[in-house]
Amino acid sequence: MGGVRASAECSSVNRKQAEVVFVSSRDAMGLEPLVREDVLARISRGRVTVSLELSPAIRSSTAVIDHDRAKAYLAELRALQKHLGLPDGPAFETVLSGPGVLRTQTLPGDPWPAARRAISSALDALLTMRAKEGGNLARGLARDARLLASLATKVKPIAARVPARHRAALLDRLARARLPVDAADPRFIAEAAIFAERCDVSEELERLASHAVQFREKLAAEGPVGRTLEFLAQEMSREWNTLGAKAADAEISRFVVEAKATLDRLREQLANIE
Numbered sequence: 001m002g003g004v005r006a007s008a009e010c011s012s013v014n015r016k017q018a019e020v021v022f023v024s025s026r027d028a029m030g031l032e033p034l035v036r037e038d039v040l041a042r043i044s045r046g047r048v049t050v051s052l053e054l055s056p057a058i059r060s061s062t063a064v065i066d067h068d069r070a071k072a073y074l075a076e077l078r079a080l081q082k083h084l085g086l087p088d089g090p091a092f093e094t095v096l097s098g099p100g101v102l103r104t105q106t107l108p109g110d111p112w113p114a115a116r117r118a119i120s121s122a123l124d125a126l127l128t129m130r131a132k133e134g135g136n137l138a139r140g141l142a143r144d145a146r147l148l149a150s151l152a153t154k155v156k157p158i159a160a161r162v163p164a165r166h167r168a169a170l171l172d173r174l175a176r177a178r179l180p181v182d183a184a185d186p187r188f189i190a191e192a193a194i195f196a197e198r199c200d201v202s203e204e205l206e207r208l209a210s211h212a213v214q215f216r217e218k219l220a221a222e223g224p225v226g227r228t229l230e231f232l233a234q235e236m237s238r239e240w241n242t243l244g245a246k247a248a249d250a251e252i253s254r255f256v257v258e259a260k261a262t263l264d265r266l267r268e269q270l271a272n273i274e
Contacts, residue, residue, distance in 0.1 A: 004111040008052045008118035010039075010126040014271050015047040016227075024052040031115055038116065042123055044224045050119060054111050065096075073098035137272055141219055141229070144266045148236065149212040151259045152205055155243070155252050159201045162249050204243040211236045226273035233270060237263050 020039045022032045031052070039048055077090040215232045218225045240263065244256035 003056060003109050004114040005055050006052065006111065006114040006118040008050060008115070008122040010048060010050050010119070010122040012043070012046040012048045012126060012130070015045065016271075018044050019047040021047065021049040022052070023049065025054065028052050028054045028111065028115065031112055034112060034116070035119060038119060039123065042127065045226060048126070050122070052115055052119065054115060069098065070095055134273070137269055138219055141266060141269055141273075142216065144262050144269075145212060145215050145219070147262050148259055148266075149209070151255045151262075152208045152212070155201070155247075155255050156205055158249060158252055159199075159205070159247060162199050162247065162252075165249075199246050199248045201243045201246050204239045204246070208236060208239050208243075211239070226270060229273060230267070230270050233263060233267050237267075 018040055020036045022029075022035050024031070035050055035052070039050060074090060074095050077094065081089060211232050215229060215236075218228050218232070237260070240256055240259045244253060244260075247253065247256070
């Protein structure tokens with residue numbers, strides 16, 4: 001259409017925001033606002049580089065000389081000749097080789113329809129590739145989400161036993177220090193109650209379970225979900241940090257370390273999610 005042939009390529013790299021980089025010849029530079037609008041209508045995240053080449057659909061051998069450019073270039077050459085004290089003037093071929101002086105082809109008509117079709121086709125290919133990569137990525141994220149839920153499930157019964165284990169350990173230390181205390185002593189009961197309250201992680205576990213459900217739901221949802229998943233990963237990281245600080249148990253600490261490593265891997269992958 002319009003006697004113009006167009007070819008386009010689209011590539012992308014990870015970015016939190018959407019960004020368009022347009023690379024083209026001088027003839028196509030005026031299309032940048034239209035290209036940017038079309039790309040942003042289909043991509044909401046990532047830096048997309050669009051390379052566009054335009055040429056006449058029918059080749060023409062007709063040469064067009066830009067007289068103004070030729071005069072300006074000749075004036076610069078003569079000034080340089082005079083400055084350097086050179087005896088001969090610039091050759092005709094030298095002037096013709098100046099930038100933009102000789103144009104052998106021009107673009108007939110409006111180039112946008114052909115350019116738009118080419119860019120749309122290139123975007124289709126890019127989005128197909130991203131969808132394929134996204135499927136693999138989603139499976140990896142789902143696997144990590146299941147692992148985090150499993151770790152929280154393993155922590156729950158251990159956390160429930162921590163107060164009793166602490167109570168028994170405290171009685172044992174007092175006995176070995178020859179400071180026997182009756183388990184019914186109000187002071188001992190108060191100390192045990194304070195510790196039990198301090199190491200209670202039931203709220204953290206409940207929130208982790210809720211975040212895990214939301215994460216799986218969003219991962220299966222249509223449309224851009226990257227920012228929501230990043231927020232949920234951040235919230236899960238905060239809960240695991242709090243849980244690790246409160247639990248006061250070596251076995252739970254091992255699960256916390258594994259959860260943090262899993263979350264680090266998960267957050268790295270979320271940078272690729274739109």
